Amino acid sequence: DAGVTQSPTHLIKTRGQQVTLRCSPKSGHDTVSWYQQALGQGPQFIFQYYEEEERQRGNFPDRFSGHQFPNYSSELNVNALLLGDSALYLCASSLVTGDSGANVLTFGAGSRLTVL
Amino acid sequence: GEDVEQSLFLSVREGDSSVINCTYTDSSSTYLYWYKQEPGAGLQLLTYIFSNMDMKQDQRLTVLLNKKDKHLSLRIADTQTGDSAIYFCAERTGYSTLTFGKGTMLLVSP
Numbered sequence: 001d002a003g004v005t006q007s008p009t010h011l012i013k014t015r016g017q018q019v020t021l022r023c024s025p026k027s028g029h030d031t032v033s034w035y036q037q038a039l040g041q042g043p044q045f046i047f048q049y050y051e052e053e054e055r056q057r058g059n060f061p062d063r064f065s066g067h068q069f070p071n072y073s074s075e076l077n078v079n080a081l082l083l084g085d086s087a088l089y090l091c092a093s094s095l096v097t098g099d100s101g102a103n104v105l106t107f108g109a110g111s112r113l114t115v116l
Numbered sequence: 117g118e119d120v121e122q123s124l125f126l127s128v129r130e131g132d133s134s135v136i137n138c139t140y141t142d143s144s145s146t147y148l149y150w151y152k153q154e155p156g157a158g159l160q161l162l163t164y165i166f167s168n169m170d171m172k173q174d175q176r177l178t179v180l181l182n183k184k185d186k187h188l189s190l191r192i193a194d195t196q197t198g199d200s201a202i203y204f205c206a207e208r209t210g211y212s213t214l215t216f217g218k219g220t221m222l223l224v225s226p
Contacts, residue, residue: 004158033213041218041219042120042206042218043216058213103147104162105214107151107158107159107160109157109158110158116185
């Protein structure tokens with residue numbers, strides 16, 4: 001059973017560019033969340049998608065946007081990249097009714113973005 | 117506001133017990149989680165505890181929750197070198213939304 005898969009694993013961009021990161025959730029999961037993990041920090045919540053809509057959003061600017069497709073996969077887009085956007089971007093999936101309410105998140109290995 | 121705090125570093129010898137501590141601020145948190153992150157990898161769920169429980173044991177892992185003090189701990193019995201990693205405490209602050217601490221780096225020496 002495949003877990004959460006993310007692509008690309010590593011990428012390098014320059015300031016002002018745009019980036020798209022992709023995520024396929026664990027089989028059977030219907031909810032996708034994105035987290036940003038800066039070096040030496042814990043993951044910070046960006047947003048969550050369910051039924052192809054953004055259900056919840058963290059404290060991130062509008063430069064960060066996303067999308068969920070009918071097959072539950074998701075994309076994270078970041079426009080006008082800043083040096084401070086350099087981080088590991090983690091995708092996590094869950095089942096809205098899963099785990100008796102615990103809604104356990106299954107994380108992918110992440111996409112490491114470096115902005116020069 | 118929401119904040120989760122952890123000590124940054126813990127060093128133990130192989131075979132000893134490790135105790136990683138965490139404090140959280142959101143008294144309405146329903147679930148609390150422990151995740152493990154190895155170098156270059158994503159986060160692996162170790163265990164979680166519901167807020168109406170005081171303790172949960174799962175093989176070598178024991179989670180203790182003091183809801184009054186908003187304190188959570190993870191005890192790893194018979195720590196092995198393969199347990200060396202960063203351990204994150206997280207509280208559920210929204211519908212399946214987690215707030216993480218900065219992580220505790222556990223170093224296990226032979």
